[in-house]
Amino acid sequence: MTAADVAQQLDAFVTKTVTPEPREGNAPTRIAETEFGMLNAIGLANPGRASFLRETLPQIARIVERPVWVSVGGFCARDYAETCEQLARDDVAAIELNLSCPNVDEAPESAAEIVAACREVVAKPLYAKLSPHSWDLAQTVRAVESAGADGISLVNTLRGVALDARLRPVLARTAGGYSGPALKPVALAAVHAARTATDLPIVGMGGVRSGRDALELIACGATHVALGTVLFADPDAPLRVRRELADAAMQAGHASPESAFGAAHEPVARLAN
Amino acid sequence: MSRPARERRRVVSVEPVGPYVLVRVERGSLDPGAPGQFFMVEAPGRVLPRPMSLCLAPPGELAFLLDPIGPGTRALAAAEPGDRLHIFGPLGNGFRLDVARPLLVGGGIGVAPLPYLSDVLGQPPAVLGFRTAEHAEAAVLVPNAEVVLDPVLVTDVMPTDRDVLACGPEPMLSAIRALAPSAQLAWEAPMACGYGACYGCVVEIDGELKRLCVEGPVLEQEEELSFSS
Numbered sequence: 297m298t299a300a301d302v303a304q305q306l307d308a309f310v311t312k313t314v315t316p317e318p319r320e321g322n323a324p325t326r327i328a329e330t331e332f333g334m335l336n337a338i339g340l341a342n343p344g345r346a347s348f349l350r351e352t353l354p355q356i357a358r359i360v361e362r363p364v365w366v367s368v369g370g371f372c373a374r375d376y377a378e379t380c381e382q383l384a385r386d387d388v389a390a391i392e393l394n395l396s397c398p399n400v401d402e403a404p405e406s407a408a409e410i411v412a413a414c415r416e417v418v419a420k421p422l423y424a425k426l427s428p429h430s431w432d433l434a435q436t437v438r439a440v441e442s443a444g445a446d447g448i449s450l451v452n453t454l455r456g457v458a459l460d461a462r463l464r465p466v467l468a469r470t471a472g473g474y475s476g477p478a479l480k481p482v483a484l485a486a487v488h489a490a491r492t493a494t495d496l497p498i499v500g501m502g503g504v505r506s507g508r509d510a511l512e513l514i515a516c517g518a519t520h521v522a523l524g525t526v527l528f529a530d531p532d533a534p535l536r537v538r539r540e541l542a543d544a545a546m547q548a549g550h551a552s553p554e555s556a557f558g559a560a561h562e563p564v565a566r567l568a569n
Numbered sequence: 570m571s572r573p574a575r576e577r578r579r580v581v582s583v584e585p586v587g588p589y590v591l592v593r594v595e596r597g598s599l600d601p602g603a604p605g606q607f608f609m610v611e612a613p614g615r616v617l618p619r620p621m622s623l624c625l626a627p628p629g630e631l632a633f634l635l636d637p638i639g640p641g642t643r644a645l646a647a648a649e650p651g652d653r654l655h656i657f658g659p660l661g662n663g664f665r666l667d668v669a670r671p672l673l674v675g676g677g678i679g680v681a682p683l684p685y686l687s688d689v690l691g692q693p694p695a696v697l698g699f700r701t702a703e704h705a706e707a708a709v710l711v712p713n714a715e716v717v718l719d720p721v722l723v724t725d726v727m728p729t730d731r732d733v734l735a736c737g738p739e740p741m742l743s744a745i746r747a748l749a750p751s752a753q754l755a756w757e758a759p760m761a762c763g764y765g766a767c768y769g770c771v772v773e774i775d776g777e778l779k780r781l782c783v784e785g786p787v788l789e790q791e792e793e794l795s796f797s798s
Contacts (some may be wrong), residue, residue, distance in 0.1 A: 299766045312768070320778045327761050327769035329617045329641070334761060338768045341778070476616045528762035529611070529618050531575060531657070 302527060303360035305534035310522065311356060313369035313394045316379060318344030328458040328466035333476030333503070334525055335456050337469040340369050340397060345379050353387055363389030367425070368414075369397060373405040377413040384418055391420050392499075396427030396452035397473070408439035415444030423499060425449035428479075428486045434493035447497035449522070450486040454479065476525040479503040484516050488560060491517025505533070507540025511548060515559040571600035573764070575657040580648050581630055587706030589678060590646040591624065593632045594654060601626035602659025603666070604686035605736075605755050605787040608633070609763040611655040612641035613648060618657065620760045622682035622736070622786070624710065631656065634707065636678040660763045664753050664787050666690065668732035673711065674723050674745060674752075676737025677704065682755060684710040686734060694731075698723040698741065724748055755787045 303309045321341025328335045343352055357364050366388050370376040376393055383391055393414060395407045403410060411424050424440040426433065428451035437448055453473025458466045465471075483502025490498055500518025503525070504510050510521040526533045541553050550556040581593040592610075599608075601623055609618040610633060619641045625632035637646035648654065664686055673695035675683045680697055687695060695714040698721070699705040708716045717726055724744045727733070735745050736755035745752050758770040758781040771778040774788065 299764055302764075302766070321768060321771065324771050324778075325759060326771060327759050327767065329615060329759075329761075331640075332616065334616055336761070336767070336769060341768050341771070525616070525761075528767055529609075529616065530655070531762075531764065 300359040302531045302534070303362060305532070305538075306360075306362055307520075308363040308365055308389060309356070309360045310365040310392055311353070311367050312342055313340050313367040313397065314342050314345055314348045314352075314379060315340055315369045315371075316345050316375050318342065318347065323468040325466055325468050326472075328472065330456070330458050330474070330476075330478075332478035333456075333474050334528075335458050335467060335472035335474055336453070337467045337472035339469070340394075342369075345382065349382055349385075357387040365390040365392050365423070367392045367394050369394040370403060370410075372403050373410045373413040375403070376410050377417050380414040380418040380420075380422075383420060388420060390423060390446075391418065392423040392425050392449055394425050394452070396425055396429075406439070407436055408443040411440045411443035411445045421446040423447040423449045423497075425452055426486075426490075427452050428454055428482045428502070433486055433489045437490045437493040437496075441494050441496055445496065447499065447519075448490050448494065449499040449501065450490055450518075451479065451483045451502045454482060475502070477503045477505060480509060480512070484512055484560075487513055487518050488516040491558065491561065504537065505530075507537050507542070507544040508547075510537050510541050511544040511553055511556055512560075514553055515548075515556050517558055517561065519557070571602045571659055573658050573660050574599055575655060577653045577655050578631075580650050580652045580654060582650055583646065583648055586634065586710065587703045589634055589636050589704070589707050590642075591632055591634050591710075592645055592648060593625075593627075593630050594656060596626075596629050596631050599631060599656060600659060601631060601685070603663030604689050605663030605682050605734075605753075606659035606661050607763070607786060608656050608658030608660065609760070610645065610657075613644045613652070613654070615641045615644055617641070617761050618655065618763070619645065620660075620757075620763055620782070620786075622755065623659065623685050624681050625684050626688070634678065634681040634684075634710070657763065661782050661786050662784070664734050664755070665789075668734070668753075670731045672696065672728065672731035672733050673714075674727060674733055674735035674737070675711070676723060676741040679735075679737030679741070679755070679757075680707050680711060682736050687711050687713075696723045696727050698737070751789075753787050753789055756781060756785055758782075758786075 322339030456474035480503030497519040499520040500513030501522035621633040624634040671693040733749040733752035761767040
């Protein structure tokens with residue numbers, strides 16, 4: 297089994313983030329397992345926009361044989377917009393703006409300003425990948441929707457630190473993005489909050505390991521579910537989660553996963569007293 | 570090259586070898602691959618599997634030698650016969666076997682891939698270094714081995730007119746590289762996926778950060794490798 301085999305089990309494949317210039321990424325050590333998740337500080341390692349568009353993207357499109365979503369990163373709104381401009385091509389199904397990588401310096405502009413800059417130059421579906429750190433996610437969601445986003449991706453990782461036996465940070469960069477099972481409640485909260493603010497498609501992700509996990513995101517308002525960390529331990533997870541999803545819906549009293557959409561928003565009937 | 574596969578396989582036995590632990594699992598239809606290649610072995614209850622080079626490939630089995638020093642390796646060491654573990658591999662690049670006068674060199678838990686390598690190469694001479702006599706009990710797995718104990722180092726006794734195939738801690742591999750220009754060295758790095766997707770296991774090779782799971786774990790001498798940590 298190769299990365300391509302894994303990708304072919306998916307409905308769509310989201311690339312690693314591409315930035316204008318090539319990036320080696322952060323020095324090792326880059327990953328650390330913790331009790332309930334993992335930290336990564338890869339640092340947006342990528343071949344840069346020019347090489348990505350010329351070589352990597354055609355290669356990915358050929359290998360995965362699925363719609364390809366390109367994750368776009370940058371250090372200012374112009375970085376994002378210039379890359380988006382070049383993504384108006386047939387092998388790109390959608391663009392996900394990585395507005396929330398915890399492992400690199402952030403752009404000075406707001407998420408909405410970056411979305412607006414990209415909206416001006418590209419007609420492709422534009423998804424804003426947001427951080428769960430925000431205290432008022434609903435407001436951010438409304439802002440990026442007004443700026444022209446076609447969808448929201450939630451959540452990116454949370455910043456975390458792991459220490460070794462001698463109490464030194466395991467990661468060379470000290471802090472990294474925390475992902476895996478521990479992130480699921482955070483993702484559920486974010487998707488739930490976002491769904492109260494928008495009718496746009498939401499790609500829910502964060503700690504999904506099972507069909508039940510995916511169903512919970514759907515119940516909170518996700519229209520799509522993405523997998524990340526689970527793929528490292530279980531490259532067969534896409535097929536398995538898909539298989540489990542229908543059963544999970546039945547067990548939750550829904551005829552299908554679709555019918556569970558938004559279930560977590562329905563008013564709860566409470567017994568008097 | 571053998572195609573990696575992922576199967577859930579029953580644990581046959583878990584045996585102490587000095588302070589180390591040898592975990593034998595049913596092979597199923599998994600290919601043992603070449604010596605020096607590795608498998609991602611499920612660590613029960615942990616988020617990530619652990620990269621383990623294959624130690625032994627007896628008929629119908631795959632065996633992994635581990636040092637139970639962290640939560641993942643301790644969980645594996647606590648596995649019981651009959652437990653089932655996901656095993657994914659073989660992965661990465663193993664040792665090049667077209668060598669005229671092989672010498673196996675191992676240090677500590679770095680002896681793990683050498684029993685299988687010794688078997689495939691017809692039991693060539695080996696030099697093994699350990700911290701303590703208890704750790705050196707693992708030498709029983711490698712035929713024709715000369716054993717040295719700390720403070721004696723493998724590089725103190727290692728002949729230099731041989732084709733060296735080595736695995737061990739980074740300082741040992743660096744010292745071997747200085748002595749044996751054509752040595753093949755098996756390195757180690759923390760890995761999340763083992764199949765090239767996560768970019769977590771990078772090491773510096775030829776001045777560039779490259780994924781050890783794809784480019785290694787066995788690297789040729791001419792591939793300059795350094796660790797920043």
